[in-house]
Amino acid sequence: MNEEKEVEEQPKPLILQKLEEHHADALLSQDEIRGTIVVVLRKEQAYAVLEYLKTDPELAYTFLVDVTAVDNSQMESELMQFDYARFMVVYQLYSYQGQCRVRVKVPVHENDLNIPSVTGLWRGANWLERETYDMFGINFDGHPDLRRILMPDDFEGHPLQKDYPLRGRGERESFNFDKQNV
């Protein structure tokens, strides 16, 4: 990385250079927001690119910090940008080697909420993806155990979707003691 910086005054970050070189077709957008590189990937190639980010010896984004999602259904500006995909699945990665972070976003359309699970790359993704499934309803294909993690097992709906009412649909008044295994 240091060599790259010496060659050019303000070089393009290595990760963007390499992504443009190897996975240009997967890149929907690239940006830098408050010092963090943000790349938006096509869902079809997302797993391959994430695997590349992790395994490439120069990048080595070996640490998956977080997996979450954003419901953009009330953010017209965001919706327009990525073909009206309602959800944006967000991966935060960190490279111990380069001591740098990257935020990877993947648009997910409401009519196809499936996205490949990254538990095969980072085992720590297991509970993070369960939480994202629980809160947003994103289905992670290939996840070993995609159950709810925060809400009770018999809960219906995904409460962080924007159309879910803040005070719920009567769950807090009507929940059943007997149905839950204590």
Add this chain to the structure above:
Amino acid sequence: MGLAKTDTQSAQDVGQTDGNIITTTIDRVINWGRKNSLWPMPFGTACCAIEMMATLASKFDLSRFGSEAIRFSPRQSDLLIVSGRISIKMMPVLKRIYDQMPDPKWVISMGACASCGGVFDTYTLIQGVDQFIPVDVYIPGCPPRPEDLIDAVLQVQQKIASGASPKGVEHLLET
């Protein structure tokens, strides 16, 4: 153990005559013992529990009032302190812990969240644990000061000393 009110004419727990004879009732002696050795079961789920820890630590020292024997087993305790938010997933656990405590038992609902949901008027939060378990003393505050918790314990002690029944058995006495 009898919980009925006794001997309303004397405000003293113990009456003493000239001949060094002490007269009292079994209920009064038992309640006197109970009130001075409350064994709390802490159910701390949020920041109120931090205040509860402060209450037990040296600066505020709940043991001055005979309630420092914190038990993490409900089967050994007679005072449940609910301190913090209770979600719909946690409520069955709390109910089960309450059910496991031996009678007579008292409940303190500490802080705004346990008492009414506090600022968390959301899909997952119980809007007051008294919907599901009987509460004897409520403490307002977000979170309450340790002095407030001490005051609540003293109020429980007063209830016990007065011979009043815990909220949890009042419905049994009515029938």
